[in-house]
Amino acid sequence: MYGGGNTFEKIKAKDPNEEDPILLAEFEARIERGEKIEPTDWMPDLYRAQLIRMIEQHAHSEIIGALPEGTWITRAPGFKRKLALMAKVQDEVGHAQLLYSAAETLGKPREAMIDDLISGKSKYSNIFNYPAFTWADSAFISWLVDAGAIVNQVANSRGSYGPYSRALERICIEESFHLKFGHHCVIHLATGTPAQRKMMQEAINRWWHPMMHFFGPPDKMSVHTDTLMKWKVKILTNDETRQQWLDMYVPKVWELGLTIPDNKLRKNEETGKWEYTEPDWEEFKRVINGDGPCNKERLAVRKTAEERGRWVRKAILAKDAHYVTPLA
Amino acid sequence: MEKVLDPRFQRLDIFKAQINGPTEKLDQLPTFEVFVLLREAGIYQHEGIVHAPDREMAFLFAKEQFSRRQTCAGIWTIETPNIFVSPYSENKVSIYDAVQASAETGNEPYKIFHMLKRGKQHKYAGKVHANSPEHALQVAKAALDVSKPVLNAWVARESDFFETSEEDKEIWNTLPEKTFREAIDYKGQAKIDAFLAENNKTS
Numbered sequence: 001m002y003g004g005g006n007t008f009e010k011i012k013a014k015d016p017n018e019e020d021p022i023l024l025a026e027f028e029a030r031i032e033r034g035e036k037i038e039p040t041d042w043m044p045d046l047y048r049a050q051l052i053r054m055i056e057q058h059a060h061s062e063i064i065g066a067l068p069e070g071t072w073i074t075r076a077p078g079f080k081r082k083l084a085l086m087a088k089v090q091d092e093v094g095h096a097q098l099l100y101s102a103a104e105t106l107g108k109p110r111e112a113m114i115d116d117l118i119s120g121k122s123k124y125s126n127i128f129n130y131p132a133f134t135w136a137d138s139a140f141i142s143w144l145v146d147a148g149a150i151v152n153q154v155a156n157s158r159g160s161y162g163p164y165s166r167a168l169e170r171i172c173i174e175e176s177f178h179l180k181f182g183h184h185c186v187i188h189l190a191t192g193t194p195a196q197r198k199m200m201q202e203a204i205n206r207w208w209h210p211m212m213h214f215f216g217p218p219d220k221m222s223v224h225t226d227t228l229m230k231w232k233v234k235i236l237t238n239d240e241t242r243q244q245w246l247d248m249y250v251p252k253v254w255e256l257g258l259t260i261p262d263n264k265l266r267k268n269e270e271t272g273k274w275e276y277t278e279p280d281w282e283e284f285k286r287v288i289n290g291d292g293p294c295n296k297e298r299l300a301v302r303k304t305a306e307e308r309g310r311w312v313r314k315a316i317l318a319k320d321a322h323y324v325t326p327l328a
Numbered sequence: 329m330e331k332v333l334d335p336r337f338q339r340l341d342i343f344k345a346q347i348n349g350p351t352e353k354l355d356q357l358p359t360f361e362v363f364v365l366l367r368e369a370g371i372y373q374h375e376g377i378v379h380a381p382d383r384e385m386a387f388l389f390a391k392e393q394f395s396r397r398q399t400c401a402g403i404w405t406i407e408t409p410n411i412f413v414s415p416y417s418e419n420k421v422s423i424y425d426a427v428q429a430s431a432e433t434g435n436e437p438y439k440i441f442h443m444l445k446r447g448k449q450h451k452y453a454g455k456v457h458a459n460s461p462e463h464a465l466q467v468a469k470a471a472l473d474v475s476k477p478v479l480n481a482w483v484a485r486e487s488d489f490f491e492t493s494e495e496d497k498e499i500w501n502t503l504p505e506k507t508f509r510e511a512i513d514y515k516g517q518a519k520i521d522a523f524l525a526e527n528n529k530t531s
Contacts, residue, residue, distance in 0.1 A: 036447030180514035191523040
């Protein structure tokens with residue numbers, strides 16, 4: 001699971017123009033040739049800083065994203081749904097570990113990343129600041145939020161950083177079950193009793209706007225965006241991922257006789273693009289900066305888990321163990 | 329909307345807990361590199377890392393992390409600093425070009441891993457007996473298949489690995505039964521078709 005990695009803070013890194021021009025040219029030539037960058041290769045400061053930020057946010061999104069669904073495990077309808085949801089939530093936490101490891105190869109220890117999550121310094125996908133009231137909300141997350149994540153992840157797995165690409169390839173394989181499981185749950189509700197259909201429709205109405213936020217605001221092309229695209233850190237723009245998702249999933253929602261709470265939503269057959277009402281980007285900013293329905297709750301759960309697990313970590317920590325940056 | 333929905337909250341009274349965030353220095357566990365054998369006929373390849381206090385626990389975490397979803401026939405774990413890493417070479421240039429082959433072996437068994445393409449995992453290349461990691465590369469050049477350019481090599485003493493044994497393998501016996509983890513287990517099209525047919529009838 002993954003949200004677009006949006007923050008509004010400027011990234012603190014050396015300007016690429018101040019880098020050694022020879023090393024920079026070799027680095028860019030390598031990417032141009034379609035080769036991956038490995039941890040011990042020389043890389044520009046901006047490349048390293050942006051990747052750490054992206055991968056770290058991605059990892060936090062997996063951890064926090066497991067919370068709204070995690071609470072539904074005990075209440076999932078039926079034994080098989082419980083098993084599947086438990087397996088899915090375990091996958092999400094596993095994905096976080098894969099991603100923390102990929103970010104660690106760039107020089108930031110996992111512990112430092114977890115500290116930054118808990119202190120609120122680093123962000124996670126905004127969509128998880130909204131509540132999952134009903135089983136249908138959980139089904140929406142499993143199907144459509146994961147679908148959005150897969151669009152992002154498939155694109156990013158074509159990126160230039162070796163460890164991140166490898167982690168994403170594994171994640172994408174695992175996510176395919178999440179998507180099918182989520183769709184299965186939604187089909188069940190949508191083709192079920194009037195009460196089940198109503199529950200599903202209400203979930204779609206609640207989640208539509210956060211889902212449109214999920215891919216991030218329309219891209220303002222900055223100097224950095226160009227550079228990061230050239231370096232294959234950013235692969236698709238926010239609008240491109242949103243369009244892909246709309247194209248793949250809106251017809252599937254409509255197929256089930258469900259509606260989407262946007263009467264402007266339609267595919268323009270001439271341009272091939274989806275037209276929609278812009279979601280409220282002010283709300284998006286407000287929620288990212290802490291003022292959403294569940295921000296406090298999500299971080300409180302994380303903090304409590306950290307506090308309560310501390311004695312275990314202390315007990316198992318070998319005194320003479322020393323930490324080094326992992327290899328790949 | 330401040331109403332807490334998480335059922336754990338009512339039980340734990342979470343907001344009353346004293347939470348000040350981390351105050352002590354990093355309790356970072358060391359990392360272990362994990363190599364996985366997907367099926368009996370395959371070769372071990374690097375899958376990633378886990379954080380653990382020792383290599384036995386590293387194995388437990390690795391089992392959860394890397395053999396939960398795919399078949400598995402064996403896992404090796406080793407603490408990161410115990411791996412000697414060769415320099416990376418450019419494409420088509422083998423790191424062995426700069427190594428003097430040696431027919432003279434040593435006493436200590438070493439495992440050698442090769443990376444043949446950037447972006448791909450390191451794969452197990454074989455075992456040699458040598459006196460040091462550098463010597464192991466010299467022996468490897470003479471003893472192993474190095475016909476394709478090797479872009480990077482990892483060398484580590486066999487005694488530093490934690491390896492699963494034959495008996496351990498039964499922990500993976502039930503993997504194929506866990507079909508609820510497979511996408512193919514969730515077929516919905518028949519239900520959609522029936523639903524659409526019903527709707528067409530009524531409308």
